[in-house]
Amino acid sequence: MFIDKAKIYLKAGKGGDGAVAFRREIYVPAGGPAGGDGGKGGDIIFKVDEGMRTLMDFRYQKHYTATNGEDGKNKNMYGKDGEDLILMVPPGTIVREEKTGEIIADLTINNDEVVVARGGKGGKGNSHFKTAVRQAPRFAIGGERGQEFTVILELKLIADVGLVGFPNVGKSTFLSVVTSAKPKIANYHFTTLTPNLGVVRTKYGDSFVLADIPGLIEGAHEGTGLGHEFLRHVERTKLLIHVLDVAGLEGRDPLEDFEKINQELYLYNEKLAEKPQVVAANKTDIPGADINFEKLKSTLNERGIEAFPISAATSQGLDELLNYVSKRLKELELLQEETVVEEEKVYRYQETEDKYHFTVTKEDDVYVVEGRFIERLVNSTNFDDIDSLSYFQKVLRNRGVIDKLKDAGVSEGDLVKMYSVEFEYFD
Structure with a gap:
């Protein structure tokens, strides 16, 4: 699982x-x-x-x-x-x-x-x-x-390339053909419920890791259709292969699908929409798909986005697409090396409060003093020993506890509680 x-x-x-x-x-x-x-x-x-x-x-x-x-x-x-x-x-x-x-x-x-x-x-x-x-x-x-x-x-899966697109556009079939991954494939929405990883090896000997991100739908950025659960897996990829059903078998417009998915990426994280993309126009083996592809390619080329006609079912056009992706990855890696190294990825957990932080509150007629160092001091004090008691009082004065009690209005004879001990206040 x-x-x-x-x-x-x-x-x-x-x-x-x-x-x-x-x-x-x-x-x-x-x-x-x-x-x-x-x-x-x-x-x-x-x-x-x-x-x-x-x-x-x-x-x-x-x-x-x-x-x-x-x-x-x-x-x-x-x-x-x-x-x-x-x-x-x-x-x-x-x-x-x-x-x-x-x-x-x-x-x-x-x-x-x-x-x-x-x-x-x-x-x-x-x-x-x-x-x-x-x-x-x-x-x-x-x-x-x-x-x-x-x-x-x-x-967040670590993959070089992420596959994105609407459900049932052929992403899982694409992954199974170009890698040794064995994703579940069937003709219904949300076939893929978990991300799948596979290693692609081109005919020129290059390789990269490909992740099939489960199908995105409208509203994914708000968590609809498991959107939040899967969108984060796109964040680490260097490049996206956007798979479109160019045959429009379900009455969909491939260009409209392209716009909707990119809108979901943008709304979830603006940086996702800025990632380099290449379009895999799938199902071109189906009659009539070539007309839709030419329209799609013309529009995308105007935006500087390459589109490749493929058929995951027959392996048509896959070599050209994968070779292009491999080349783009090398260019992106060189570009990253030339840019400023990104900020350190390991963060150190910091205490949310000062080591000697404490609070003084009044509950009924009792002044309650709390804080981690107060608790430690109380547990370490031998109240039957004059030296230990003297040290206890010295720490309270040096750390400002007595001053804060005075600011809170404590008077001679008032009851002060510090965890397991209670005592009358005398200055």
Whole structure:
């Protein structure tokens, strides 16, 4: 089954907590702090496997979690880093952040890889908090949470040439004749429900990848007739072969069909309509088709578009068409090399908020302080230890939490809540 879109949830590993530990040696009765740092949480990495053709692997498993970092240990020993989780995807996969729609990664080349969700940093052990005054700190810092969010995977087939046209104009037959692909062929609309790929080899030894894009209809740019699902596969092609039924077997006007399909391409993405095109005027073996072809060719040539009379059923005119397409591809590749290299295709996921971002809200008579760093600080504080409590208060002041509470109107004796702890405010 061809699956070209999937939604999955990613959760990178949490960093290990820093350890609270002290040296315990025979001749050092009052040893100093020796708590090691926690290990980094595992990343979630996407990597291209050119052997894959669909996103089928993501149809049934929707949640992916990397392993957490190990907590720090005694004797200043670091915790082990969590293992990275590598997810294999087919070439042409785009990874989007669901909420913003931003592209995180655009993976096209075999073995390309990108870190999509980063694991949290490990926490610091208590040995980091020793000072001249605080000789035996009994607190450490917890590890950071890894990034977690939902992404949309979209597969855009990577082909040199795309076949476009209305349903039932002979695209699948054309593909089956010029390649070894075996598409489903029958005399009804929407025969092709999934894109088909094949390799074309011309009689001169050249080759290129050809994609049969399922038949487009009016309204495809709005999603009609599976339009959205298939139009994106046209985007990566260098050139389009526009197949027309020049015999007009279903009472269609080939030139009118040509205009309608190009309008759909333009409305979906203006750049698609600007792609170089060559017209394959199919079914010229049928009586009367030659008259329609001459009219079509005359109009298209005025626009600088080449039109070739072919018959996919009898292979008439195919060599001339394919040789022309191969020549145009070489010209387009040379043109691309001379132009400015396109922008980097791999994007780095960025946190949507500052690392120390927090909010202060008032619920009834309670001031609620929330934020990732607040949660981490609370979880890392030993409220029964004076040194740990002192460090907690120092961080709140240095990070502007106290000032923001004052701005919100907090008064002496008011109740402040920070996740699992509540306390009365005294300045």
